[in-house]
Amino acid sequence: MKILMKGNEAIAEAALRAGCECFFGYPITPQTELLQYMAKKLLKSGGVFIQAESEVGAINMAYGASSCGKRVMTSSSGPGISLKQEGISYLAGAELPCVIVNIMRGGPGLGNINAAQSDYLQATKGGGHGDYKVIVFAPSSVQEAVELTMKAFDLADKYRNPVMILGDGMLGQMMEVVEFDDSYQPQKVEKPWAVTGDRKREKRVTNSLYIVPEELEKHNLKLREKYKKIKENEVMVEEYLADDARVIFVSFGMCARIVKSAVNRLRQGGEKVGLVRPITLWPFPENELKSYASKEEVEFFIDIEMNLGQMLEDVKLSVEGKKTVHFYGRTGGMVPTIQEIMDFYYSLKK
CATH class of the missing domain: 3.40.50.970 (Thiamin diphosphate (ThDP)-binding fold, Pyr/PP domains)
Structure with missing residues (x-):
């Protein structure tokens, strides 16, 4: 029920x-x-x-x-x-x-x-x-x-x-x-x-x-x-539209729902983006991120959080320097919007 x-x-x-x-x-x-x-x-x-x-x-x-x-x-x-x-x-x-x-x-x-x-x-x-x-x-x-x-x-x-x-x-x-x-x-x-x-x-x-x-x-x-x-x-992770993605977003919790909406809109605009969402923050899905970093078609990663980058180190360590990891976050109880995330993405693509 x-x-x-x-x-x-x-x-x-x-x-x-x-x-x-x-x-x-x-x-x-x-x-x-x-x-x-x-x-x-x-x-x-x-x-x-x-x-x-x-x-x-x-x-x-x-x-x-x-x-x-x-x-x-x-x-x-x-x-x-x-x-x-x-x-x-x-x-x-x-x-x-x-x-x-x-x-x-x-x-x-x-x-x-x-x-x-x-x-x-x-x-x-x-x-x-x-x-x-x-x-x-x-x-x-x-x-x-x-x-x-x-x-x-x-x-x-x-x-x-x-x-x-x-x-x-x-x-x-x-x-x-x-x-x-x-x-x-x-x-x-x-x-x-x-x-x-x-x-x-x-x-x-x-x-x-x-x-x-x-x-x-x-x-x-x-x-x-x-x-x-x-x-x-016990690692748990969601991989959303990431198979053919050229840019991988990484986000967790409620913030990842906002990022998923941004991914959907970017896809509608022809952008090949995807999302990797850690469900277990520890143990962290290192191997999953590492595998995407090893793909030639993946250009870079974007970490989105509702803080000043607390997960960023784990993402960078998992990527092992194979790709650049960018960060966008809001802090103090502020929540990033779908449009903010899209604007940040387009600023990196210029």
Whole structure:
């Protein structure tokens, strides 16, 4: 059945259907409706909802509930995600599954409550301390946010790793028609590592503290092997009209929808352009971009973002200097228009 839902509420409903048992959060615009929806619905389904005293409290509650084997989610925006970074590092270090939703707003600092893509680097490069990675999904529609939220819970359990849904204010606040798969059943994963209080078995400890350097290095190398598997198996990317394109646009999230419209208009005008949209920001679709860079007919790439070029480095590294990568972005909560993108393209073609 198709339902008209706000993005924040659709993500929350998807989490409930994915078997989310515990939610810990703190209100901040533009993601507060997600928290409100969970407050209304989670207790009715027998779960646990707590509005924590702060974002720091929320992420550490998530750590505790996850260590007990529960499916856990927390959500916030910009400044709140910054406060959660220490806890996210702890989750990754202790190999605990958790779904984290970041509905981005303008920054830095308090910035504003408008849509932006200002947290790309924070999400993909590890905003906390240490050698760790978080799987990062960037949905471009409310329907895709629903599907990726469900997938996020499954991957978090599969890899014992935090997974982030990285949306923006537009995605969280807009309403679109969504359809839930009523046949979906949350994957049941055995968690022999979970702390359950059972005294009849060997003691279990959830920990990310390794005082002996050799032991911490061994743990970090183990994590690195896990991250390699994630990179090999979990890359998601959309390639739109890119097969015969001479110019490749690269964009993610809601911004990519605007770029797709620009691509369609440019195609109508006879321009051979296409779009590569990373759906996973980490792992990043390096090989896909590299393959287009190797094509003789591809002249250059254009990276379009709602920031000052936070993904640009990843695009350039993937292209390996084989082609020029141009950048156009708006920041501070400003959104690029279709016409702006087209004008920028034509300025490069002169």
